[in-house]
Amino acid sequence: MKKLVVIFITVNLLCNCAGGNKQSDSEEKTVFDKLIGTWQLAGEDQFEQWRKNPDGSYSSQAFSVMNNDTIIMEDVNIVNENGKWNFITLVKGQNKGKAVTFTSTILMDTLVQFENPAHDFPRMINYRLASPDNLQAFIGGATDTIYFNFTRLIGK
Numbered sequence: 001m002k003k004l005v006v007i008f009i010t011v012n013l014l015c016n017c018a019g020g021n022k023q024s025d026s027e028e029k030t031v032f033d034k035l036i037g038t039w040q041l042a043g044e045d046q047f048e049q050w051r052k053n054p055d056g057s058y059s060s061q062a063f064s065v066m067n068n069d070t071i072i073m074e075d076v077n078i079v080n081e082n083g084k085w086n087f088i089t090l091v092k093g094q095n096k097g098k099a100v101t102f103t104s105t106i107l108m109d110t111l112v113q114f115e116n117p118a119h120d121f122p123r124m125i126n127y128r129l130a131s132p133d134n135l136q137a138f139i140g141g142a143t144d145t146i147y148f149n150f151t152r153l154i155g156k
Contacts, residue, residue, distance in 0.1 A: 034110065110130075
């Protein structure tokens with residue numbers, strides 16, 4: 001199983017290197033640039049892999065590994081529209097197969113928060129880079145909050 005994860009991560013990193021993800025010196029780094037890489041959910045065989053796309057947007061894929069199979073759970077695109085970053089997520093088996101958009105309400109050097117008050121759950125998505133190798137996240141609604149703690153496996 002670990003061999004499959006290493007192969008999956010290596011192939012994606014090679015694709016990212018070939019994709020022209022190099023950032024110019026004049027370009028300001030965002031919290032998203034600091035998320036680039038592969039993160040593992042504490043105590044789980046679940047991962048998030050972040051990349052920067054050639055057009056300046058970002059994408060992430062959440063996946064788990066079970067019995068040598070990689071199962072994609074979520075695809076995310078983060079795009080800048082009219083000065084706001086939108087977190088567009090497609091979660092497998094949810095929302096009738098449609099993507100849901102959350103808009104940034106907080107954007108700092110090591111913290112980003114997205115909100116969509118019209119969505120049932122979650123209404124809020126938050127990522128905080130506690131250190132270069134520790135990512136804390138939560139999703140929250142009107143009454144419930146679910147916390148996630150990730151450790152960097154591969155990345156900048």
